[in-house]
Amino acid sequence: MEAHALLSLGLSALHRDGFLLLPGVLEPGQVEQLKAAISALTPQHWDYNGLLEHYKCVFNRDPLWLAYLDLPGVIELAEAALGEDCHIIGQTAWRSHPGYQGMALHLDYLAMELPEAWLADADFELPMQICTVQFYLDDIDSELCPTQVLPGSHRAGRRPVAGEQQWQGQATQSILCRAGDALMFRSELWHGGSDNRSVDRTRSMLQVHYGRRMIAQKFSPYLHWQFNPAVLAAATPRQRRLLGEHAEAEYD
Numbered sequence: 001m002e003a004h005a006l007l008s009l010g011l012s013a014l015h016r017d018g019f020l021l022l023p024g025v026l027e028p029g030q031v032e033q034l035k036a037a038i039s040a041l042t043p044q045h046w047d048y049n050g051l052l053e054h055y056k057c058v059f060n061r062d063p064l065w066l067a068y069l070d071l072p073g074v075i076e077l078a079e080a081a082l083g084e085d086c087h088i089i090g091q092t093a094w095r096s097h098p099g100y101q102g103m104a105l106h107l108d109y110l111a112m113e114l115p116e117a118w119l120a121d122a123d124f125e126l127p128m129q130i131c132t133v134q135f136y137l138d139d140i141d142s143e144l145c146p147t148q149v150l151p152g153s154h155r156a157g158r159r160p161v162a163g164e165q166q167w168q169g170q171a172t173q174s175i176l177c178r179a180g181d182a183l184m185f186r187s188e189l190w191h192g193g194s195d196n197r198s199v200d201r202t203r204s205m206l207q208v209h210y211g212r213r214m215i216a217q218k219f220s221p222y223l224h225w226q227f228n229p230a231v232l233a234a235a236t237p238r239q240r241r242l243l244g245e246h247a248e249a250e251y252d
Contacts, residue, residue: 003076010077010184015125018154018189025071026135026180035137035204037064038093045221051196053095057219058206059243060227063234065091068206069242074133074182078210081128081186088242089130089217090209096145097202102193105148105160105172108132109187119155126154130187130211137204139178143197146174147183153190160190210242214251217244 013020026034041047041055048054059065069075069088079086096102109130118124140146153160153167165172167190174194175183185191196203211217219225227243235243246252 007076007080011080014077014081014128014131014184014186017151019149019151019183019185019191020077021175021177022073022077022133022182022184023178024180025073025182026137028180030068031137031179033064034068034093034135034206037062038095038137038204038206041093049095051097051100053093053097055093057091058093059088059091060219060231062228063231066231066235066239068135069208070236070238074184074208075238077184078131078133081131082210082212085213085241085246086210087213087215087217087244087246088208089211089215090207090219092207092209094205094207095202096193096196096205098196098198098200100145100196102145102148102195104162105150105165105190105192107154107159107188107190110159114157116155116157119157126188128186128212130209130215132185132187133208133210134183134185135206135208136177136181136183137179137206138201140176140203142174142176144201145196145203146176146194148172148174148192148194149183149185150190154186154188156188156190164190213246213249 010020043049047056059069111129119126134147138144150167150172151170156167
């Protein structure tokens with residue numbers, strides 16, 4: 001299938017279901033490179049470790065991470081969904097160890113609440129503001145923290161209430177996939193993380209968050225933020241734009 005047709009199918013899935021599983025985005029060597037890089041990270045600023053390890057803004061630590069900002073087959077879909085002038089608003093690494101308890105169903109960002117009746121209209125297409133891509137670095141089965149998604153819930157026009165597990169009769173689904181696969185979802189989608197019920201396996205994952213040009217880049221530690229000169233020197237023009245080097249616009 002031609003690239004244009006694949007892109008159209010991907011956009012249709014994001015508008016219809018709110019998410020899309022992209023198989024085989026990473027090569028085995030890239031999977032191993034990322035797993036090794038994540039295992040070598042140490043906490044900075046708001047990072048933390050324990051049963052869950054969470055590392056923010058990893059793109060600024062080493063040029064190694066730059067290649068995962070604009071992977072072929074992913075960046076084209078992000079730009080089609082959010083505009084050719086989109087940028088990243090984060091790149092986060094995770095490790096979930098045995099015994100980790102997952103996150104409840106939630107959404108990441110809702111630009112505004114809208115009446116569900118409007119969103120139910122087949123002719124109404126809700127623009128995307130932020131999309132996240134999760135790169136899985138392990139084979140994900142039912143015991144190893146599968147991501148939970150609720151198809152179509154981006155059209156609810158609101159956040160889920162505590163304990164809510166269904167929307168319009170639709171129940172959550174577990175994303176079972178292979179190392180190297182990626183899940184892309186829009187920020188209004190209800191989703192969550194399940195427990196690590198394995199005995200001795202750790203789930204490693206890299207996230208990249210893409211936003212429209214006018215979605216602010218809020219890199220912690222904020223007022224004290226500085227780009228790593230080695231990262232900027234190694235970045236391609238597209239990667240520099242993703243990091244925030246935009247052409248002049250109305251509010252610049």
